[in-house]
Amino acid sequence: MNSISLKRAFEALGQMDDILILAHANPDGDAVGSMFALYLALRGMGKRVRCEIRDVPENLRFIVREEAFADFPPRYIVTVDTGDKKLLNASFTDKYGDHVALNIDHHGTNGFFADETLVDPTAAAACEVLFDLFTFAGIEITKEIAICLYVGISTDTGCFRYANTTAKTLRAAACLLETGIDNGAVNTDIFETKTPQFVAFERAAMNALRLCLGGKCAVLRIPQQMYKDAGIKEADTQGVNGLPRMIAGVYAGVTVKERENGVYHASVRTKEPINAAAICEKFGGGGHKYAAGCELGKDGEAAEAQLVAAVEEALKAAGLLNG
Ligand SMILES: [Mn+2]
Structure with a gap:
């Protein structure tokens, strides 16, 4: 399956009305940003449009449009920043069906679960695709609209630090700044501000961090209790996924989090030449080359061991580990 063109995507949107926009569950800045940027653009086109989203991190609430939660029966569902249908929040697909x-x-x-898909894997964020x-x-x-797009692009690039940041990404960001948005203030709120609860959580996470595979893999396992002890919601701890990979010598940083339903979810961050998406695809997940995720079972220890075994295989295949 191939991506449709920008032209076709615009045509398709033009033909729709009574649109519901959804993004992946456990939304990040790109999910929230792309949802509300598209909402505002479609509203500007005179469309009847609404959104459904849950568990928005506190520091991203400022781009949520309360008026987007109108209640009318949708005729079309449009999704953003979602690579796989199963990543949609089940409470919404139960209610509206999963025909996208x-x-x-x-x-x-x-x-390619939708009738039509506009996907650009070279874009740093779904918000960059929307910008295009x-x-x-x-x-x-x-x-x-610019503030929503900026939030999505800046969060998915780690504030323009990650390898997914291209010249085109920066040009898009430059255009967004020209609308007069206050990027300094946004960046301070999102990247430089931690609640006392997050600091307590991060302290516990640091203590739980462990190295394995000769220091080339770092693993952080987060049971539900760690959130409870710090008095924080999982939604507000997304920054922690980047911790394991920060250790010098680590090629794969793995964060294994217990969800509220007891299922463990792994977030994998890698460095060249280790492909995070390839590792996660083995468990039915996916994502990007250096950042991906997958669902594992309800046994935290087994989940961690499975993931580490997959990392070990990848390190060996890359000639970074003997044996
Ligand atoms: Mn994204």
């Missing part, structure tokens, strides 16, 4: 008319995404592992779409279609990028 259009998916706008940037995951290389996109499963709006620019192509001549949709005015207002300051309100």
Whole structure:
């Protein structure tokens, strides 16, 4: 399956009305940003459009549009930043079904689950794909839209630090700044501000961090109790996924988190030449080359061991580990 063109995506949106926008569960900045940027753009096109989202991190609430939670029966579902149908929040697909008319995404592992898919794996964020779409279609990028797009692009690039940041990404960001958004303030709130609860949580996470595979893999396992002890919601701890890979010599940083339903979810961050998406695809997950995720079982220890075994295999295949 192939991506549709920007032209076709704009045509498809033009033909729809009474649209519901969904993004992946456990939303990050790109999920929230792309949802509300698209919401504002479609509203600007005169469409009846609404959103459903849960568990938005506190520090991203400022881009959530309360008026987007109108209640009308949707005729079309459009998803953003979602590479796999099973990543959609089940409470929404139970309610509205899982027939998606259009998916706008940037995951290389996109499963083409929608009727039509606009996917660009070279884009750093779904928000970058939306920027391209709006620019192509001549949709005015207002300051309100720009702030949403900026949040998505800055969070998915770790504030423009990760390898997914291209010259094109920076050009898009430059255009967004020209609308007058206050990037300094946004970055301070998102990247430089931690609640006391998060600091307590991070302290516990640091203590739980362990090295394995000759120091080339770092693992952090987070049971539900760790959130409870710190008095924090999982949604507000996304920054922790980057911790394991920060240790010098580590090629694969693995964070294994227990969800509220007891299922463990792994977030894998890697460095060249280790492919995080390839590791996660073995467990039915996916994502990007250096950042991916997958669901594991309810046994935390087994989940961790499975993931480490997959990392070991990848390190060996890359000639970084003997045996
Ligand atoms: Mn994304």
